[in-house]
Amino acid sequence: MTITRITITASRPRKQPKAGDERFLKGRQVTQIRQQEMHVYPGGNGRMAGVVSNGRPVWEWVDKGSDRDRTSAAWKAKRAAELAERAP
Secondary structure: OOOOOOOOOOOOOOOOOOOOOEEEEOOOOEEEEEEEOEEEOOOOOOOEEEOEEOOEEOEEEEEOOOOOOOOOHHHHHHHHHHHHHHOO
């Protein structure tokens, strides 16, 4: 018996989440956005740094429009006020 044909089928890989992706949680009825986790230095004049683990960024899902969502207007206004307050 000789094999005359080999057919290999593969499904497409699952789409990996990226920065800025959104998901809707049905249980809480809230939309979340994916962003890199940031560390704010205590007493560091508002300095921030991205958190990494083994050289790769650490990601978090935050509620869209919350005070932790860095794409929201509320966070940007709060951040601008903090920086203006610390400026000489």
